Amino acid sequence: MKTFHWITLAIFCVALSACAQTTTTKSTTTSQTQMSTTSSKPQETTSSMSTQTTTQTTQAVSLLWDAQKKQELAAFMQTWGESMNQQYTSYDEAHSSNYAGLHFPADFGQYTMAVDEVTATIAWSTNGLGEADYNVVAVYCDVDGGTIGGHLYLFAFTQTKEPVVLITEQNQAMPDNRLHFTKTKNKELQAGFVQIARTPVVSEQTTTSEMTVAKLSQPIENSKLLAAKVWIKHYNLTTAQQINSAMQALVALDVYSAPSLQIWSTGVMINKPVTVITASPLAGGMVTYHNNEDGTVMDYPIPTHFQDKNWDDPVKGKQMANDILDQAKTLEISDISDELAEPLAKFMTGEISQ
Structure with missing residues (x-):
């Protein structure tokens, strides 16, 4: 992979943007991996049936992704990253990546994307559903602000609800002014995502008009x-x-x-x-x-x-x-x-x- 100066990266981002169309001890008892110490929430949400009045016919919405799967993917990526001698950070709508100036998922839709040389739409999704060709539920990257040896992974679902892992190592503008991704060739990574993705998710019932949602169950939070x-x-x-x-x-x-x-x-x-x-x-x-x-x-x-x-x-x-x-x-x-x-x-x- 070539070494590029910051001015080159800046030109790369500007060029892509201009051509946009749409779219991280062995203790007395156990050995832990990356113990976390973030704030806990004060109360517990109990499992319940919470509904609102509906006036239209309803249809089942089969979700593809939820908070539990997000946690499972985080655990998997930690283990897989260690096996590759790499350390990955997860990014979402509250915290975007900085790979060669690419801030994903915030910048989805700002560049012309291609997957395996085919122009495609890529968008963020909280549940795996959406209108894009690839609806991304997780972003992982092993660099922050650089590109040398870096890998940017998108975990997504296609329109046929197939789980797929996309990767880019592109660090300069291409002649066709597209940002290129390919489907990962790492079988362990793809299989791990597929296994997590295909775990059933509790469905929601939504009305066709009033956007009323009857959640069959809500997660009981860790506290x-x-x-x-x-x-x-x-x-x-x-x-x-x-x-x-x-x-x-x-x-x-x-x-x-x-x-x-x-x-x-x-x-x-x-x-x-x-x-x-x-x-x-x-x-x-x-x-x-x-x-x-x-x-x-x-x-x-x-x-x-x-x-x-x-x-x-x-x-x-x-x-x-x-x-x-x-x-x-x-x-x-x-x-x-x-x-x-x-x-x-x-x-x-x-x-x-x-």
Whole structure:
């Protein structure tokens, strides 16, 4: 790939714009990957049937993308990027890329695009649906402001609802004044996106005229209140007195989240976002769970200590880690009241990402 001066990049962006038509430790217990510490939201949204009055006939809208798939793709891209010795950042409508002066998704529609040499329309979509040839639901790039060795990926759905990964490494204006993308030739990347994309999404019902939406369900957000409910259910604390006694025996309960989790150093991963609650002292317990966003969580029985020497055996350790995945249980937490969980939620420290 050639080296270009900033003035060349500026000329490249101007030329494209002028020709536009339309259109990121092994701990006492586990080894985590990129622990996040962003602000948690104060309340939990319960699963419910929320409808408005409709006066016209309705039609089903089958969505292709949602917040859960966005999280799954983020976890996948972290793992895949590490395997490629690359580090990717996700971009969306609130935070656009800066690849050779290309700010995507903000600048979609500002350049004439081509995919595999065929002129095409490319647009941002929050759910995978839209009128463009390629409706983009995620943008990932491994450079910020430069182009040398950089890769810009678009994760999109076609008009036939086929998931496809597009890539550009273009860093200068082309004679035809188009910005060129190609479909990725990396089979692992394409297959990973397809697997995530084809997970069913809850449909919405929309009217043909008044844009009234009846959402069949809403996600239950990850929060300290939810974490408190998981702890209560995991340790079968059924009364306020039991919860108060549990808190008096502890110094603290710390919560943190990660896009994925390696069990010890076995290479066995929980390849989905997880939240970990650890007691201080550690003998007080630990809970590791994935929020299913439907009133349930997946509870993984990861031990607080790895004193068994078999954990360090390449074969036995991996088998023990896989046993943990097999023994994971679904916990119903929607039956735990906010009133019962709130004191424990206030007792918790740390942050949970959304």
